[in-house]
Amino acid sequence: MHTGSCLCGKVTFKVSGDLPAPSACHCSQCRKHSGHFEASTDVPRSAVTVQGEDHVTWFHSSEKVRRGFCSHCGSSLFWDPLDREKHDWTAIAMGAFDTPTGTHLERHIFVADKGDYYDIADGLPQNEK
Template identity: 30%
Template structure:
């Protein structure tokens, strides 16, 4: 079930941005990296990966901010809601993800791990029973995600 895709819809707070996509709804993750903390103003961000090539916007598209050498973050220019992290390189589109909070039915999502747990704020405790990967595990994480979600995986 973790590796199956589910058709979802979602959007921003004000409704200007709407999207639909096939996502790995039952294999989400809690990201504790400092970039996610700063971009959301929260201790972590919870996201689900999108099946490459299935994200389609209905109406307006997000504005983007390039937040690292690997990706850009899409948000609504009107209400500021964060919607998507998108890979800068086309071949890495399989890493593109949407925020669980932007889903129309966020309660259906399931998280399976923490990432960048070495920068988890010491007072923030949620889903502590899940496996935790640190920033030093980044290569392991990318390979794990590649095996789970890349369209050309065996």
């Protein structure tokens, strides 16, 4: 069982089972939503329990996805595909988990869009998109 929350604690969550290896997304939307790049793990929806859902605000950042954040403190929490028949998972921001998580970054994605103020030098695979 893994637990986590937003900064103010109004939204808490539990994830049953192991956390899949997260990826770090460097696309412009993730950078603007998180303030840097976003690291998240994709977990089955059935493994996630959220308390304080009434404090989660959803922003539809495209026709295919919505991003969830705490309406009180602004913490970035979720990245959720809208096509639930095709995607039975949701992504949870790694920074919102209580530690230890027992996992490590697997790869970097959308590195073609990364900010110019940092380098990726950890030796992990990097996907342009």
